Amino acid sequence: MRLTLLLLIVILGSAHAADTVRLTNGEWPPYLGEDLPHHGVASRIVAEAFALQNVEVQWEFHPWARSLKMAEQGTRDGSAVWLYNREREQRFHISDPVVESGYYLFHRKNRHFDWSSVEDLRGLRIAATRGYDYGDAFQQAEAAGEIDVVRLTGDEQGLRQLLAGRVDLFPVDKVVGFDLLYQQFSAAERRLLSFHPVPLRSDSLHLLLSREVPGNAELMQRFNQSLARLRDSGKISQYLLEIQQPLSLGH
Incomplete structure (x- = not known):
C-alpha cells in the first residue's frame, strides 16, 4: 500500500x-x-x-x-x-x-531631419540605450567611430536627453517610446517630439x-x-x- x-x-x-x-x-x-x-x-x-x-x-x-x-x-x-x-x-x-518590433529615430519637432542610410547620421549627436543592438549598419558605424553615439542607461533617459537638446536623435521601439512618453512625460513635452517614418531596424x-x-x-x-x-x-x-x-x- x-x-x-x-x-x-x-x-x-x-x-x-x-x-x-x-x-x-x-x-x-x-x-x-x-x-x-x-x-x-x-x-x-x-x-x-x-x-x-x-x-x-x-x-x-x-x-x-x-x-x-x-x-x-x-x-x-x-x-x-x-x-x-x-x-x-x-x-x-x-x-x-x-x-x-520597429526602432525609429526620434527627434525634436523643430529640427528638420531626414535620412535613408546610416551615413546620413554623421555629424549628429545620437543617444542610444546601453546593451541594445540597433542593427549591423548602426553598430558597425558606431564601433568605427563614424557616428557620434553616447550610450545611456535606459530609454527614458534617452528621451529626456532629446527633450533637453543634449542630443539630436534617439532610436527607440515606437510602441515602447510612446508608452514611455504617455506614462512619464507631459502632453507639452510630447508635443515637442517627432520621429522619422523610416525605421532604423524592424x-x-x-x-x-x-x-x-x-x-x-x-x-x-x-x-x-x-x-x-x-x-x-x-x-x-x-x-x-x-x-x-x-x-x-x-x-
Whole structure:
C-alpha cells in the first residue's frame, strides 16, 4: 500500500512538472514587465499560447543579462522575448515570432531631419540605450567611430536627453517610446517630439527555450502550434491594439 501511494505521488509530481515551464523575463513596458497587467503583452501572448497546450508559465523577473544566462545554462527552461541571431540558435530553440518590433529615430519637432542610410547620421549627436543592438549598419558605424553615439542607461533617459537638446536623435521601439512618453512625460513635452517614418531596424521577437533542457525541442513545437492558433483567432492583434497609444507626435 505504501509503495503504491509513493508511486502515485511520484507520477502526479512528474505530471505536474511536465505541465509547468519556468521562464525568465525582464522590464520592457508595455511588452514585458513584472507589475504590468498579464506581465506585459508579449508575456500574455506566450502564456496564452502555452495554456492552449495545458502548460502553465512560471515567470521570474531578472536583469536581462541574468535572465538570458539562466536560460542558456538550463537552470530555467527559457526566456522571453528576444531577437533572433545565429549565436542564440546554437544555444536555444527559437520560436516563431511572438511580436514585431520597429526602432525609429526620434527627434525634436523643430529640427528638420531626414535620412535613408546610416551615413546620413554623421555629424549628429545620437543617444542610444546601453546593451541594445540597433542593427549591423548602426553598430558597425558606431564601433568605427563614424557616428557620434553616447550610450545611456535606459530609454527614458534617452528621451529626456532629446527633450533637453543634449542630443539630436534617439532610436527607440515606437510602441515602447510612446508608452514611455504617455506614462512619464507631459502632453507639452510630447508635443515637442517627432520621429522619422523610416525605421532604423524592424525585427521579430521570439521565445527562447534552452537546448540544455530535455524535452524543449518538442515543447517548442507545441508552443509554435498554439501560437499560430492564437494568431489566427485574432487575439494577438487585439492585444497589441490595446497597448498602443495614439501615434500623433508631429504627424
